[in-house]
Amino acid sequence: MRNIILSIIGVLLILASIFFAKQLIDNKTKPKPVVEKVVKTIYIDTVKNKTIPILIPANGSLVAKQRVELYAEVQGVFRSGKKLFKPGQHYNKGETLIRIDASEYYASVQSAKSNLYNTIAAIMPDLRLDFPNMFQKWQTYLNSFDLNKTTPQLPEMTSEKENYFITGRGIVTNYYNVKNLEQRLAKYNITAPFNGTLTEALTNEGALIRSGQKLGEYIDPSVYEMEIALSKSYASLLRVGEEVELQNIEHTENFKGEISRVNASIDATTQTITAYIEVIDERLKEGMYLEANLNAKEEQNAIEISRNLMLDGDQIFIVKDSVLDIINVKPIFYSETTVVLKDVPDGTIILAKPVVGAYSGMLVKPFSENSTTTDNQ
Template sequence: MNSRKIILSVLGVLLIIGSFFGAKKIIDSKKTPRPRPEKVIKTVFVEKVKNGNVPIVVPANGNLVAKRRVELYAEVQGIFRPGKKLFKPGQEYRKGEVLIQIDPAEYYASVQSAKSNLYNLITSIMPDLRLDYPEVYGKWQRYLANFDLEESVPDLPEMASEKEKYFISGRGILSNYYNLKNMEQRLSKYTIRAPFNGVLTEALVTEGSLVRSGQKLGEFINTSSYELEVAISKSYSDLLKVGEVVELRSIDEAKTYEGTVTRINGRVDLGSQTINAYIEVNNPNLREGMYLEAYLKAKEETNAIEVNRSLLTENGEIFVVRDSVLDLVPVNPVYFSDEKVVLKNVPEGLSIVSKPVMGAYSGMLVKVYKDQETNKEDQ
């Protein structure tokens, strides 16, 4: 009985050991060898260096302002009389047309009274002139004959002798004449005419309202010519020239215009250390207040190239490809814009990386994009 138990125990142990080795063999048979990772070679885009003249373009921006504008102010007081055209913003006027007519009736009567007084005063001296100064009587007689109360007072006859001048002045004729000329000059201020062809951009009064002396009435501009005031760095002040052609762009409409630098301020702004330049532009599609960007050609950099700023490293180097290996070449950046940088001292014909490569380093193995090489050969 005991021997039977021993045999069964030995068989059980052997069965367990056999099961263990069998399971291990099955597990080992299912293991597959891990594949060795392949080395990834990045593809890069390159371009050959061709040094040449690179224009340095300085960007600036501003709002258009009419080159010729007039702020209308009243120098006299009275009622604003209606005219042939409504005094409203957007109304066009030709040169010489009446912009504003202030009722001059009361002052006009004063001017006519002064004219009559001068006429009567000259008439009163005619008998004395005929007796004492017969040689000048004729010209004064002709003056009275041409004196029209409805017209502007004519210029006094030229006085040839001191005696004549003393006589005329002593009778108060000169003082009355110049007072009348002054009154006529003031009378002309009741009518404001357009100094040039243009458009009314602001109207602060309406017909029938009382206009007071010194009151602003509106603004009038010439729409044929505009100016763009831009601020540029003082470092380019000696490079800009009057007469330089400038490209202007409208951001919202994506249109381009051509302007000309007409003036350059000689004073540097103390706060921003910039100089104001004024660009004249003529185009019927432009309006005052439009926002434009200007691109001023300050100068040309010789023997240089222009690349994206992202290609320049912090140490002033760029990546090149030599025998399918990346290498770093030191360069001399001479001008930075928002997106571009102008470089000098780049060897001619060198293959530089034209698009940034993630994780690039000197000695990195790369391959050049084949389609790019094919396209370049076709070109």
């Protein structure tokens, strides 16, 4: 009897355990949550193809188109002139920039000129007797000879006998020696080659100047050039004489310039081509830093969008039936912030601003002032 009761109790315990376990399993099963459908609010734009000007950005510093580095070719003491040799001093063309004391050298030049005059005068009696038809032109030459002026050119020798006679007396040799001395004497005075301004002075009045010494720099402040280096891919777009828009780095002043020269060779190291922009404006100074936009060409039937909207593989997002899709495009030109595209049909709806986490097939809705965003962009 006892065994029967124990068996019944065991069976009941087993059944109770099974029931309890089933209850635990059923309680763990929860209903699946309903996934909320998220719709991104986006900014859109409708494509309208038009003519897009291709602007190539560049920058550089201004340098005077005409500039001269002043060097001494002779030695002597720097004598003061009518104007001080100081930076900022303006000179007109032909005015003396630097006057070096040449009194000693001048005396040697005068001695050589006097010797030439005496040599010609000594042959005049022989010319009267042996070459009477040549006497008058040499007499005229002597009459025009002035020791205080530049030595005049020798008369033209019209016959072989005259040439032998004059050359044999050493007159031609003496003449060219004198002209050589006169050329060197002229180097004691350095004159302004054009109207301009002294920008650098490396010596002062009274100082001893040595041959080969740099004395300063002189520029024409009316015309400047800006050297720019552009990628070789733009070489075919550059045109001499084309107008260029420039502005200072503060973007407060605008200037007009034009391409004056384009280098025919490409820098092998940087793979860039050098162009020069000529600028004329009274507000400009040498060394001023400017930014330029070169009008390279105009691209027909194209659009311009932010570079942030471009995807890998030359693709962009479009909106079709409230869903994002991807299309292939043809990039024509990249600037720092934008890209010019072709092959985007008119009327296509594209993103106006990039969307974080965007993918093809994403549900979206256009932004409006009355709409509320369900997710941050």
